[in-house]
Amino acid sequence: MSERLHPDTLAVRVAAPRSPYGENSEALYLTSGYVQPSAEASARRFAGEEEGYTYGRSGNPTVTSFEQRLAALEGTEACMATASGMAAIMLMCFSLLKAGDHVVYSRSMFGSSLKLIGSEFARFGVESTAVPQTDLAAWKAAVRPHTRLLFAETPTNPLTEVCDIAALADLAHDAGAWLAVDNCFATPALQRPVAFGADIVIHSGTKFLDGQGRVMAGAVCASEALVRDKLLPVQKNAGMVLSPFNAWVVLKGLETLSLRLKAQSAQALALAQWLQAHPAVAQVHYPGLPSHPQHALAMRQMDGCGGAVLAFDVKAANPEQARARAFHVLDRLQVLSLCTNLGDTKTLCAHPASTSHGKLSEAQRQAAGIGQGLIRVAVGLEHLQDIQADLARGLNTLDTL
Ligand SMILES: *Cc1c(COP(=O)(O)O)cnc(C)c1O
Secondary structure, eight states: OTTTSOHHHHHHHOOSOOOTTOOSSOOOOOOSBOOOSOHHHHHHHHTTSSOOOOBTTTOOHHHHHHHHHHHHHHTOSEEEEESSHHHHHHHHHHHHOOTTOEEEEETTSOHHHHHIIIIIGGGGTOEEEEEOTTOHHHHHHHOOTTEEEEEEESSOTTTOOOOOHHHHHHHHHHTTOEEEEEOTTTHHHHOOGGGGTOSEEEEETTTTTTOSSOOOOEEEEEOHHHIIIIIHHHHHHHOOOOOHHHHHHHHHHHTTHHHHHHHHHHHHHHHHHHHHTOTTEEEEEOTTSTTSTTHHHHHHHTTTOOOSEEEEEEOOSSHHHHHHHHHHHHHTOSSSEEOSOOSOSSOEEEOGGGTTTTTSOHHHHHHTTOOTTEEEEEOOSSOHHHHHHHHHHHHTTGGGO
16 A cells, blocks of 8 residues: 555555454454464464464554554554553664664763663663764764664754754664664654665654654554564563554544644744744754754755754853743743643643753753753644743743742
């Protein structure tokens, strides 16, 4: 199906075959086990000689539908769903790496990704080097003979730094390593990393794929060979599987992904322009703005859109004042949510320095460029004027502090 049809069509049509009942909307199969047609068939299925579901940890038709649909959108041969975005990164690292291997990754990645690779996997002898997101020379210099994986996230959370996927793919392949890209912020609606040479695409389905802030989900998209030979055997034993219910929610979320991303991106651009002109705002980080350092690259890589997440710094004389001012803006919100999530139809605002990046040391935080005055806005579908008015409540009253 994926060969002939437009992604908009794939997003509503790709799924596992219908049941004999002919349901039009994909069925939700809440079952942990499967009745086997015969003892012989059961034996063949367990031996991997025959297709067929056996037990919930090794597969479920609703989960399969989600995996097939997301793979079709990303343009990968296969996909493996996981219980969360972090479970996807865990599954990838667990499947591809062993003691003595080396990973090069961006120091501006999602806080838990930094911790998982830099600290947790280090306990098992996996070495790693964190490099500046946009400095290609630094990525190149960090590669060692036993480097197996380059891991980037673009745009990054929360500063929306954009890296050149094609250049990193060349670098990885020259080194005999895989390039994995966390595509959580752009989603396949705007950016398909494998089209630029990436080998693996990571998703937090919790964000835009669900799109309405309801469930946790994750996925690793890759070649058939990587999924079959590396990921599936680990997933079967390690068990970070996606629940069928959550798979059904994100499967239906994919149907409106492209519409939502484009609408929320347009709102984010308008909000970014408005914030940039606001006297209380020092800087706006948004790839859709011509002032963004990688604007041209972002427009090339992200189908001309900037995405639906931006961040801005409130003006302040020092870190203490910056934190107090950011808190003032967040505490005046009456419509938007103070909430550490993104990708929702509701606009969500967060203070990265005390939440997603709160567990990093001050030095790590500064290296990642996360100041105390930074506010992240994951723009939703409320009317733009209401979003602006809600932020203006705090931004226009900072002198009362
Ligand atoms: C949220 C997020 C994750 C982790 O996903 P969970 O579903 O919360 O486990 C990974 N990467 C990025 C960029 C994220 O925003």
